[in-house]
Amino acid sequence: MIKVGILGAAGYTGGELIRLLLNHPEVEIVFANSESNAGNKIYDVHEGLIGETELEFSSEMPFDKVDVVYFCFGHGKSEAFLKEHTIPANVKIIDLAQDFRIKGNHDYVYGLPEIHHDEIAKCQHLANPGCFATCIQEGLLPLAKAGLLTKDIAVNAITGSTGAGQKPGATTHFSWRNNNFSVYKLFNHQHIHEICQTLNELRPEGTPRVIDTLEEGYDKEGITVDFIPYRGDFARGIFCTEVVTLNEAKTAEEIATLYKDFFKGAAFTHYSDKALDLKQVVNTNKALVHTEVFGRKVVVTSMIDNLLKGAVGQAVQNMNIMFGIDETAGLKLKASAF
Numbered sequence: 001m002i003k004v005g006i007l008g009a010a011g012y013t014g015g016e017l018i019r020l021l022l023n024h025p026e027v028e029i030v031f032a033n034s035e036s037n038a039g040n041k042i043y044d045v046h047e048g049l050i051g052e053t054e055l056e057f058s059s060e061m062p063f064d065k066v067d068v069v070y071f072c073f074g075h076g077k078s079e080a081f082l083k084e085h086t087i088p089a090n091v092k093i094i095d096l097a098q099d100f101r102i103k104g105n106h107d108y109v110y111g112l113p114e115i116h117h118d119e120i121a122k123c124q125h126l127a128n129p130g131c132f133a134t135c136i137q138e139g140l141l142p143l144a145k146a147g148l149l150t151k152d153i154a155v156n157a158i159t160g161s162t163g164a165g166q167k168p169g170a171t172t173h174f175s176w177r178n179n180n181f182s183v184y185k186l187f188n189h190q191h192i193h194e195i196c197q198t199l200n201e202l203r204p205e206g207t208p209r210v211i212d213t214l215e216e217g218y219d220k221e222g223i224t225v226d227f228i229p230y231r232g233d234f235a236r237g238i239f240c241t242e243v244v245t246l247n248e249a250k251t252a253e254e255i256a257t258l259y260k261d262f263f264k265g266a267a268f269t270h271y272s273d274k275a276l277d278l279k280q281v282v283n284t285n286k287a288l289v290h291t292e293v294f295g296r297k298v299v300v301t302s303m304i305d306n307l308l309k310g311a312v313g314q315a316v317q318n319m320n321i322m323f324g325i326d327e328t329a330g331l332k333l334k335a336s337a338f
Contacts, residue, residue: 001026001028002026002027002325003027004069005029005030005031005032005033005062005063005068005069006018006021006031006032007071008071008074009032009057010046013307013311014034014072015045015046016311016312017312017316018055019046019048020313020316020331022052023330024330026323026325027330030062030066031066032057032058033057033058033059037057038056039059040056041054041056042056061085063087063088066091067091068093069092069093070315071094071095071096073096073097075097075098075190079099089124092123092125093126094128094318094319094322096128096312098127098190098191098194100125101127101130101193102193103197106125107123109123110197111127111128111129111318112198113268113314114262115201115202120318120321121321123322128311128314130190130191131191132157132227132238132310133191133194133195133198134287134304135303136157136227136240136242137198137199138289138302138304139240139289139301140195140242140244141198141202141262142263143244143298144199144203145203145204147207148248149199149203149208149246150223150246151223151245152223152226153223153244154243155240155242155243157227157238157239157241158231159232159238159306160232160237160238160306182231185229187213195225196212197212199223207247208222209222210222210223234278236282236305236307237303237304237305238310239276239278239303240301241299241300242300243297243298243300246296248296249295250298251293252292252293259271259289259291263289268285268286268317268328269286270287272288272289273290274290276288276303280303281304281305281309281335282305283305283336284308284313284334284335285308285316285333286305287302288304289302313333317331
């Protein structure tokens with residue numbers, strides 16, 4: 001059995017992670033840490049888990065008793081935590097925050113299984129991709145690898161309210177979110193960094209590089225990802241469209257074949273010949289992708305559940321790969337039929 005510790009266990013991602021791991025055939029949860037809820041039953045906070053477990057939140061963090069620890073912190077807190085605490089070298093870390101997603105002076109592997117499977121299998125420390133970043137990258141990866149990206153990429157994506165986390169805010173209250181729709185972080189979303197990093201990693205030599213506009217501005221030569229995020233009036237899921245101008249004309253059949261070949265063998269990412277709707281992925285670890293071709297323009301639709309494939313579902317998928325077990329273990333979740 002894989003012995004697991006969870007830090008930041010009282011939030012949305014912590015609750016979803018516990019839900020998945022309680023039903024994972026090869027996992028034992030050793031501790032679920034929450035200072036503010038220590039001593040309370042897990043289901044006192046995550047009420048949907050009543051009848052599923054009698055585990056209590058713990059203030060203790062016995063790292064010597066686990067094989068892997070999940071960081072379900074807010075962004076910026078993982079790096080700060082590691083400066084103040086020592087985790088044994090033999091304990092694997094899966095960080096769900098953005099602290100280690102960009103390559104730098106650390107050994108964290110960026111955990112996008114569709115392209116980094118082998119690196120994930122060998123790594124000790126893993127940075128789980130962001131939710132928007134996962135959805136957008138799944139839509140663009142095949143075109144990037146084929147060297148077909150040119151000009152700027154127009155991206156529009158709408159996310160559910162759980163993407164903002166459990167702590168209430170002015171734009172997360174039901175009375176504000178219900179029957180409402182809004183733009184936020186226009187061209188300035190933090191996930192742009194990791195999207196650009198991955199697209200540049202895949203692009204063939206000699207093709208235009210993707211410019212990280214958050215760092216370099218628009219005065220450089222290259223391709224920009226012009227990302228407009230929206231807040232939706234639903235709880236979970238991300239629905240994304242990407243408009244790409246190809247550097248050469250391709251037929252609809254050629255593009256569809258490109259995507260099918262790229263995702264062949266992927267455990268949870270699938271190409272659909274039909275137009276998509278969000279309910280096909282909600283409460284699952286799937287990423288679904290569809291394309292339509294209009295001359296040299298391709299409109300890509302991609303979608304995920306932001307809490308699962310966009311967060312803890314992908315994190316569990318990565319854990320499975322890291323420990324060499326069935327990649328789909330604990331994740332065979334079915335979408336609702338209606």
